[in-house]
Amino acid sequence: MTRIGGAVLAGLLAAGGLAAPAAAAGTGTVDGVFVDAGGAPVGEVWVEIFSADDGGWLTYASSGDDGRFQATGVPAGDVKVSFYRAGLTQWAPGKRVQEDAATYTVTDGATVTIDERGLPTGTIAGAVTAADGAPVADGLPVHAVETEHGDNLSTWTDENGRYALTVWTGTYRVGFGPESARQWAPRKTAEQDADTVTIVEGGTVEVDEQLLPTGTIRGRLTAADGSTGLPYIDVFLYRGTESIARNSTNEDGRYEFTVLPGDYAVSFRAETNGSEQFVPGAADLSKAEIHRVAAGQTVVADDSVVGPASVQGRLVDAAGRPQAGFQVFVNSTDDEYGYGDLTGADGSWRVTDVHPGDYRVSFHNPSWSRTQYAYGKTRSEDAQVFPVAGGATVTVDDTWLPGATLTVTAVDAATGAAVSRFCAQIEGAEQCTTNGTATVADLPAGRLGLAVVPESTGYHLRNDSTVTLTAGRTVTTTVRLATGGKVSFSSVDAATGRALRDTCFVLESLGSGGLPDGAGDCTNSQGRLTGGTLAPGTYEAFAFAPGTYGNQWVGATGGTGDQRAAARIVVVAGATVTAPAARLDRAGSITGVVTGADGAAIEDADVSFTAWSMGAGSSNSVSTDARGRYTIGKLGPYAWPLSVTAADHPRQWSGNVGDRFQAVHIPVTAGGTATHDIALTKGAALTGKVTLADGPPGRGWRLTAVNAVTGDQMAEFDSYSAGPDGAYRMPVIGDQQVKISWSVHSDDQPATTGWYDGATDQASATTVDIPATGDKTLDLTLG
Template sequence: MKRFLPWALGVVVVVVCFLVGRSLSTPAPSQAPSAGPPSAARVEVRTERAPAAGARGGGGGPAEAVALQVVPDADATGTLRLQGLVLDAQELPVAGALVRLDSASVSPVQTGQDGTFLFTGLPSRAFQIEAFHASAMAGPVSFWLREGTEPLVLHLLPAATLQVDVVEQGSRKPLPGARVEVRVPQPRTADTDGSGRALVQALPAGRHTLRVAAPGYAPVWRFVSVGAASAVPQPLTVELAAGAAVSGTVVDSRGAPVPGARITPVPQAGSMLPLTDARWDGVVADAEGRWRFDSLEPGLYRFSASGSRNAPGASASVRVAGAQPVDGVVVTLGDAARLSGTVVDGHGAPVPGAVVRVVLDEGLGRTVARQASVGVRGDFHLEDLPRRRVAVAAVHDGASSSTRYVDLAQDGAGADVELVLDATGVVRGRVEFASGEAVGEAVVMAEPLGSRLRDRVEGTLRGKHVTVADPGGRFELRGLVQGTYQLRAAAPGTPVHQRVAWLGTATQAETGGPEVVLKLRRGGSLSGQVRLEDGATPAAFTVTLRGGSGTSFGGGDGRFQLTDIPAGEYTVFVSGTGFLTKALPGVKVAEDQDTPMGAIALSRGRRLTGRVLGAGGAPVPGAIVTVSQQLRGSSVVVGGAAELEHGLQRVNTDGEGRYVLEGLSISALQLGAEHAIEGRSASVRVEEGVQDRTQDLSLAAVGQLEGTVRRGAVPVSGVLVLVTSPGAAAGGTSGSTGTDGSFQFGSLAPGTYTVLAVVDSGAGQQVERASAIIRPGETARVDLELPRGEVTLVVQAQPSQAGTSAAAARAILLAQEAQGGAGAPTQVQTLTLTEPARFANIAPGAYQVCVSAAPVQGAPVSDSGTLLPPNCQPVRVSLSPAEQMMMVAMPAP
């Protein structure tokens, strides 16, 4: 059987790491009210309802395809009031806490001296609410507001603090008065003091967008991974430099100016998800459609626009280089579509107070995710939508509708759409300790087991299913699509974003089935003491459980303790600046016990120093130097979890072009440098060893890559595009397609590259591959075509004949090459004995389905760098029927 390149497994492994590491919030209004509130006077709200990513396998927490950020339309003024109370950990009222609703039409309020707050003029709909004060926060939580809604009680819990030092690039001079924002999803802001330092408080754990701006400097947007609550602020340094002005016009499809449109810069390199947000980063076009950004840092951008009765649109890619202004950028908006209709119950009666969500979900990046409230007659209206195929659903507190797909490219298709709240599945149960004692107010989370309900569309339209048990430990989850769900319980007050708490074993339950009993095991703890090999204590360090968020600790004497960890076996990582990340596998945590890890010796690892030089030999300040462990195939390190696993580090050169990288592995490394103006270095292999190294890097002329991703004649937006080259630092780079399906990479060292287009496909990914040769000063082009078949291949697993079967496997669909061997993977899905893999949009033809229990580790490698494949078997897909099935053996674990 033919061998194939490991990029299929490599890419999927890294992409999955990103999906697990990334947390995007979206309301989840399918929560059922608890069977009995703690008192008749108020409703206790102790947990957030925004979805949080967890880990899979090995006692993993809830899995989730990345849900899209839902942006609610402006609310009409209503007649309802919302009252509430904010309490601290000692159940005392908190004065001066800031309370926010997820509504652009409603301003935040502060609590009074008695800890109470009041919102007025609200419509009936599902809301998210959050409160924060100093370094504590509550929420975000979701609830349904209607006549008679009881007052909410929000309990503040400890949260993380980010310490951001803002300095001038090159000189490292502190910058007072810089504005620092962390978007979670509403911005938390702080200004730097005289030393250039800002403390951003009340942050939930997860991966968030950071924006830093100062007068006279270009703003920067970055992803930042925030750890769990800790007494020690998490440190971060951000460098700012002068940028260039960019200006242009926005026009409609006929070329007429569009006044009032909102234009947003979208950086193109290094991220599959948008860093910028029109609500906070956009500027508004004037009466002649003109717009301007005073300063943007060098790099490649698109400029997106929306609003003013037009569909969203984007410019072509624009390069900003140095301080030279860029003018004449044109953003073209498309013709808008309208979606309207009614929401009714199973008897045809209108349902006011429901919400309707619409999602355009073509790739892996956000394109459109909107929400509108349903009026008093059950009517809804959404304007300014793209003329594309969208997914639509309505949700209410006790029911939801089936997902409808509406092709807005067809005239009239978006009018009079009726959404029936026909999903009324219920799961009931109770939470108790092993002794049988009820766990009052336990937090319960349900995750659908079927892959069709786990994909990004469903995750965005329906959100997470979370509820709070009553004082007797009983709970009810309503409005579920019929099927099987995995349920987990956590201690009272556990936020959903507290990922470690959700690492316990799940219990399966069927909608409409018998009452399920969730056994909540009391947590244990881990303790230890870290020391560097010379006996010193690191200035700061982070302890992370695989699948959970890290907790930061100050140097002190190096002691640490993690509490409230579900009993089980974990891999523990100790990471920080100036030493090598240490992985400690097989650490067992027992219920109600502390697991002492003893003294943990940390190695300083290797140190790499050097200079980055331009083509003429002059030092280059502000260049980005990247190092990672050596990767095989066409993998790309994307996301916080993958960065930890692969030892990725990035630093900027100082004013003399020097860089310092510390705490590096003794294994072989990949090193490279780039600069938006000066170019990119060739990738350098740093051989394995324990000695420190000095390595200068020379920047040289680069080439560009551009292309499109289409399905038939239709461009596909939001596609993750990976551009990789053997030996490249971090494996390569990534970006995403715009609304026209185009992508561009503007700074690639000469050489041969693999280009991968990855799109969401149910609970897995669909992948297309091509190659490109980059030459200095030239632009290469690659156009990728996604399959447009109409057949779904269902792959069902049967138990392994060898005995024990793996709990889950990866199923890969490969197109058959002309010579009969396995070609490029087209889709990758998860497979279990109870849940088949579903490969959609398959064209008739010959394929192979390959199954492996896990990513291939240490597999035999040929001289050409290929791996021996997992178990494969051929299959021929015919023109009909629309759904075809095959059986495969589940591999051994």
């Protein structure tokens, strides 16, 4: 809309082609005066007002001869304002793009005055002649591309082959002709080879151009049987790997491109299948025909829509027995297309309407514990690639290779007595037992993660370990289950003592880190709950409150926002202990603005009362809006610390610290909203080099820095961002002590984990001092 001239847009409004929005319940006025770069008033400037929140168009005005404009009935709210004249649009105050424009707040009954000075401009003009020296026809496109900002301004030649284009001051390259045959002054075929011209305020630079000789690519696109043309479909012209122009067929399926001499490919997108097809009948550019066009030559490139293909096959085991109920996927090698089916009782499968291309075929057993690629491969990169031509039927029969089998028994870790009721979980498969033995068949070979989960009615703890399996063999393992304890919870209204249902509890230990994403088990209609089995130890309970109540750390006699003030709950083996009741108060909230180290508001910063996994996000957080504003609710009426995670800044707690227990705590009142603005700082950084110990290639890694006192995750770094030779730089808020955990992972093996320096757990990990500012260098060997 900002490219439409004032007279044209006014005509659209008058004709009903574009309706001005109805006045909102609260409206104001935007007025001002527009002057040129020299200070003279400018009339017929088209002024448009947009919502700053979603960019939607709101209303318009135009300036009179005195440069003054006035837009009434502007909906109350934040707006941005643009000015259009002489084919150019600028945004108040004096910006070229909407993203850089200032935000103005319109309030009910008030007037916002915006006086705007036009940015300085100049002119590019010239004459264009054909290859034979004659003036070009009326309407040849002319483009001026600004070299610094990338502004692309355009006009057309007149009946005499002349043009004049008003542009911002700056340096430009000038192009002539349609997309398919655009050349750049002086007579260059590539933009980067063109000369540049510099435009000064009020100046005019003449750029004349003689067109290079051209050729033509034309053709007719038809239905699969060749009898009917494909009308009004998109046709694309490629030079090298770049699509440089788009056209459409006429009612008879014919198209045409004027081109400079060179090599080209053509593709089209037929509505019958919606996919891109390259001439002739190719699924991708690598298989397209390359058309070499000389000056004055016409090359014909006809094509018909290729018919859909089919891929089918049969899956049997080594003895020839059909494998029924297996999921089959047929996926293109570029991940553009995918098809699926289930094998039938005889092991057969079939997918139809397959777009031509190159595909891999994979099979998944009914438990999804194992995947195999045709033919008989365990990795996608080793799979056979099947070319599928239009209209063809490709058959892919395969033999399901023998898998590994795991037999699991469990015993009490202290007494050695058999545990009869548990479930074994491995590779997505689960087998439960009541007689003490669980067998899981058809598993992949290798080192796999195994979880043994005892029934919830007892006190045994879940056990996580790894097992190494061999294809075609059975491995038997006995898992020792330790004994834990449980906690009984209750929840009441702090004022009335009434039992509250749907209060959900999570148990954490001091120093173990933030809260998990989501809540735990919840109280019943009597306000009571007995949680799952926990390892013996001392815990604090966090209550996620229902309805209008606020969350809390559960204290001995009431709630708190500080984990250190929470009641200590001692869990012992083989018993259920009772926690203090969660006495819930009405919720309050905290609101404010988050700004960066440069003082600018930060959009999409994550604000939370916890600091859980940085890679997973959290349901316990809110995001700042475009003006850096946040409001976080469901807080009990206590003092709370807040963590902020924002781009280009290290995670930090209110008060710019890394230790939650040293953070500024913001008091909250029941039903009230406290205000707390947060100005982030840059802090320091951990830097160094990561070296992987011996192991298979192609492994990724991750570093996580946790505060040494609270255990909260304060920084994270993934190997995909590493520099040469494993160089890393991980911003961390300064003046804190951290411990570093690491993990190394690959596609076909469970992750290996550890702590710096050579430790196996957080408690024994080496503490690293982070300076207030600057870099702390730490080279790490993982594995």
